[in-house]
Amino acid sequence: MSDRRTISVTINGEAYEREVETRLTLADFIRHEVLLTGTHVGCEHGVCGACTILLNGRTARSCLMLAVQANGQEIMTVEGIAPNDTELHPLQQAFQDNHGLQCGFCTPGMLTTLIEFLGDNPDPTEREVREAISGNLCRCTGYQGIVAAALDAAKRLKGKETAGA
Amino acid sequence: MKPPPFTYHDPRSVEDAVALLAEKDNAKLLAGGQSLMPMLNMRFVLPDDVIDINLIDGLADIRDDGDALVFGGMTRQRDIEYSDLVAQRCPLMKEAILNVGHRQTRNRGTYGGSMSHLDPSAELPSVSMAQDAVVTVQKKGGIRDIAMADFPMGYMMPSFELDEMVTSIRVPLWPEGHGYSFVEFARRHGDFAITSSAVLLDVEAGGRIKRASITVGGVGPSPLRVTAVEEGLTGEIGSVELFTEIAEKCREIDAMEDVYAPAWYRQHLASVLTRRALGKAFSRAANGTEMTLR
Ligand SMILES: Cc1cc2nc3c(=O)[nH]c(=O)nc-3n(C[C@@H](O)[C@H](O)[C@H](O)COP(=O)(O)OP(=O)(O)OC[C@H]3O[C@@H](n4cnc5c(N)ncnc54)[C@H](O)[C@@H]3O)c2cc1C
Ligand code: FES
Ligand code: FES
Numbered sequence: 001m002s003d004r005r006t007i008s009v010t011i012n013g014e015a016y017e018r019e020v021e022t023r024l025t026l027a028d029f030i031r032h033e034v035l036l037t038g039t040h041v042g043c044e045h046g047v048c049g050a051c052t053i054l055l056n057g058r059t060a061r062s063c064l065m066l067a068v069q070a071n072g073q074e075i076m077t078v079e080g081i082a083p084n085d086t087e088l089h090p091l092q093q094a095f096q097d098n099h100g101l102q103c104g105f106c107t108p109g110m111l112t113t114l115i116e117f118l119g120d121n122p123d124p125t126e127r128e129v130r131e132a133i134s135g136n137l138c139r140c141t142g143y144q145g146i147v148a149a150a151l152d153a154a155k156r157l158k159g160k161e162t163a164g165a
Numbered sequence: 166m167k168p169p170p171f172t173y174h175d176p177r178s179v180e181d182a183v184a185l186l187a188e189k190d191n192a193k194l195l196a197g198g199q200s201l202m203p204m205l206n207m208r209f210v211l212p213d214d215v216i217d218i219n220l221i222d223g224l225a226d227i228r229d230d231g232d233a234l235v236f237g238g239m240t241r242q243r244d245i246e247y248s249d250l251v252a253q254r255c256p257l258m259k260e261a262i263l264n265v266g267h268r269q270t271r272n273r274g275t276y277g278g279s280m281s282h283l284d285p286s287a288e289l290p291s292v293s294m295a296q297d298a299v300v301t302v303q304k305k306g307g308i309r310d311i312a313m314a315d316f317p318m319g320y321m322m323p324s325f326e327l328d329e330m331v332t333s334i335r336v337p338l339w340p341e342g343h344g345y346s347f348v349e350f351a352r353r354h355g356d357f358a359i360t361s362s363a364v365l366l367d368v369e370a371g372g373r374i375k376r377a378s379i380t381v382g383g384v385g386p387s388p389l390r391v392t393a394v395e396e397g398l399t400g401e402i403g404s405v406e407l408f409t410e411i412a413e414k415c416r417e418i419d420a421m422e423d424v425y426a427p428a429w430y431r432q433h434l435a436s437v438l439t440r441r442a443l444g445k446a447f448s449r450a451a452n453g454t455e456m457t458l459r
Contacts, residue, residue, distance in 0.1 A: 003172045022173035022215075025206070044166040045203035052269055058243070059269040064202035066195075068173060069219060113269060120268075134354040135267030 007071040011036065012080030020067050026060075027051040029067035030077060038078040038108050042137070049136030052109035053077050059116045078108035081115065090156040091115060091149070100149030102140035109136050114150050124154060168205040175217045179303055179332055182218055186328045187305040189214040194330055196239060196278035199270045224332065225275075227251065233338055238277030238331040242289075246271060254338050257295060257345040257363060261288040264347070267355045277331040283321050285421070286358040286383030290317070292347070294388040295363040295380040298336045302329040310335075317387030320421075343367050344450030346442040349382070350434050352425075358383050359426050360434035362415075364442040368450035372402045379443075381435045384420045391415060394439065403447040405456055412440035 008017040011034055018033050030039045030053070042048035044063045051062040054076040081089045091114055094100065101107045110133060117124070117132040124132070129150045130143070138146060176182040186192055192214040195201055204210045218224065224239035227248050234255055236245070245251050245262045252259045265271055265279070265288050279289040280300060293300075298313045302325040311324060318324040325331065339345075349361035361382040367375045377398040379391040397411045415435035420428035444458030 002170060005173070021170075023168040023170055023205075025168065025202075028167070044206045046199060046270065049267075049269065055272075058272045060273050061199075061269055063206065064198050064270075064273065066168075066173070066198075066202075066215075066217075068175075069198075069217065117268065131354055132268065135269055 005068050005071075007068055009067075009070045009072075010074045012076055022066065022068050024067045025063050026053070026065040026067045026070050026075075027062035029070070030062060030075070033067075036077050036079050040105055040108055042105065047137070048106070049109040049113065049133075050106055052112045052136070054112055054116060057116070057119075059113055076112070076115075078111055081111055090160060091118070091153040094149040094153035094156060095146070098149035098152055099145035100141065101145070106136055106138040106140075110138070110146055114153065118150070118154055118157060122154060122158060124151070126151060166206050168202075169208055169211050171212050171215045173215050173217065175220050177220055177222070179221060179224070179330070182216055182221060183303055183305045183328070183330055185214070185216050186330060189216075192216055194218055194281075196281075197241065197270075197274035199266065199274040200278065200282045200284075218330070224277075229254070230335070234336045236276050236334045236336065238275065238333055240276045242266075242271035242274045242276070242279070243268070245276065255292075255296070255336060257347055257365060258289075258292045258336070260345065261292045261347040261361075261363065264288050264349055264351070264355070264358065264361075270355075276334055280316070280334065281323055281325075281331055283317060283323050283387060284357060285320065285385065285387055286349075286361055287388075288347070288349070288358075288361065288382070291361055291363050291380050291382040291388040293334060293336065294390060295365055295378050296336045296339070297378075298334050300325075300331055301333045301335065303332045304329040308332075314390075320386035339365055340367060342451030344446035344448070344453050346445035346449065348438045348442045348445070350438060360384055360431050360438060362435065362438035362442045363388075364439065364446040366398075366403070366443075366446045366450050366453070368403065368447065368452040370452050372404075372447075372452060372454060374398045374401055374403055379439060381415060381418065381439065384415075384418050384431045384435050386421060389418065391418065391435075391439070393417070398443075403443075403453060405444070405458060408440055408443040408447070408456075408458055412436045412443060415439050 040050040042050035193212040224237040228235040344366035349358035351358040363380040365378040420431040447453040
């Protein structure tokens with residue numbers, strides 16, 4: 001006998017209603033129920049950071065939440081970062097320009113983590129960037145490109161702000 | 166790597182939560198989930214019932230109670246990190262919290278959850294031990310306070326009963342101008358520390374130490390107050406020589422051993438980290454003097 005509930009969750013601006021088993025993790029809900037497979041699952045115990053999403057604007061590891069806990073909440077996944085289908089977000093563009101990714105497995109978690117971090121700290125030092133991504137494991141890049149991308153993105157985002165002001 | 170089947174409950178009040186705890190005999194509370202969810206995913210725990218306490222209102226406030234700060238059990242680690250009250254009145258906790266996991270885990274992880282999980286090197290239990298905190302627990306039909314000295318019963322084993330839940334933690338404050346320092350050694354930033362040292366010093370004019378609180382984490386089965394060091398400091402004038410000599414007493418602590426580090430190494434770290442923390446705390450005290458200890 002399985003314990004089930006109907007939940008409604010807004011993901012990247014779109015509302016989804018599903019009946020789920022209460023033990024389903026949020027990561028599996030996003031990937032298997034909503035079929036947004038950009039959120040990756042590496043370790044399923046909170047260590048790798050690949051499954052990081054934004055829950056009401058704050059990062060969380062989606063493997064460490066139950067889908068039912070997201071009922072009524074707003075989630076943003078990697079698919080929701082770009083402004084439209086043809087343009088990249090400045091952070092994504094900075095990743096591309098600075099070799100911030102190779103295989104791309106860690107990238108969704110890196111991007112969501114850095115979106116929050118650059119909001120909290122728009123003008124970070126290299127050390128602060130390294131600390132910010134210390135909960136995200138990357139097996140490819142050796143992190144240099146990711147750190148460079150984050151610092152570059154901070155500059156681009158600030159430029160955008162002054163341009164818009 | 167998927168949670169086992171269970172029945173999920175989301176009570177909206179502490180009364181309802183503790184009623185469920187009383188009624189279900191294999192239940193687990195779910196707070197921030199940053200320790201429980203990994204244990205569920207790995208099936209280290211197999212509860213029949215999971216009681217989610219995230220939807221209970223009023224359990225996450227930080228209240229200024231004059232001579233103490235009172236934290237609701239569900240206070241998120243992030244809110245401690247960004248609290249002006251904590252930064253101003255309880256700087257040891259502010260320094261310690263930055264070592265608790267990562268931004269992503271601090272957004273969810275709670276004070277009460279960290280106390281209940283009681284990892285031997287967890288920062289919040291260490292700070293609570295250093296500040297002589299009092300933990301309030303509630304069960305169906307009763308509330309009681311547990312002094313921090315009596316809170317750990319053994320390795321990852323808090324002294325409250327299975328039908329009790331942590332509702333708040335009262336953290337007595339030290340006088341303005343006190344010295345503080347939290348230092349730890351971890352293999353990577355955000356990992357659980359191998360060993361940590363938390364130091365509080367109340368220093369009088371002339372550099373005389375009126376009161377000292379020294380807590381080491383990750384050495385014993387739970388955070389330990391090092392009374393031998395505290396007694397050796399009380400009434401003395403702080404100096405490089407005194408701190409260097411007295412910190413050596415940490416080598417006498419009965420230390421645990423695991424895959425990460427042997428006992429002697431933890432004792433060594435305890436003494437080095439305590440020496441450094443003493444130097445830093447004394448430098449920060451209004452009546453202390455600047456010194457660097459390596
Ligand atoms: C990658 C990673 C790194 C981490 N690094 C650190 C670190 O460096 N230092 C550190 O201290 N922690 C660290 N943690 C663990 C920390 O994030 C958790 O917050 C903490 O251990 C548990 O708090 P929680 O709110 O998440 O509790 P949960 O995981 O929800 O619960 C933990 C346990 O406590 C019980 N419980 C929870 N709340 C209560 C309550 N109010 N009353 C009674 N019982 C309760 C639960 O039933 C469960 O048994 C890390 C975690 C991760 C995933
Ligand atoms: S899959 Fe969630 S942290 Fe690794
Ligand atoms: S790019 Fe492959 S894991 Fe980071």
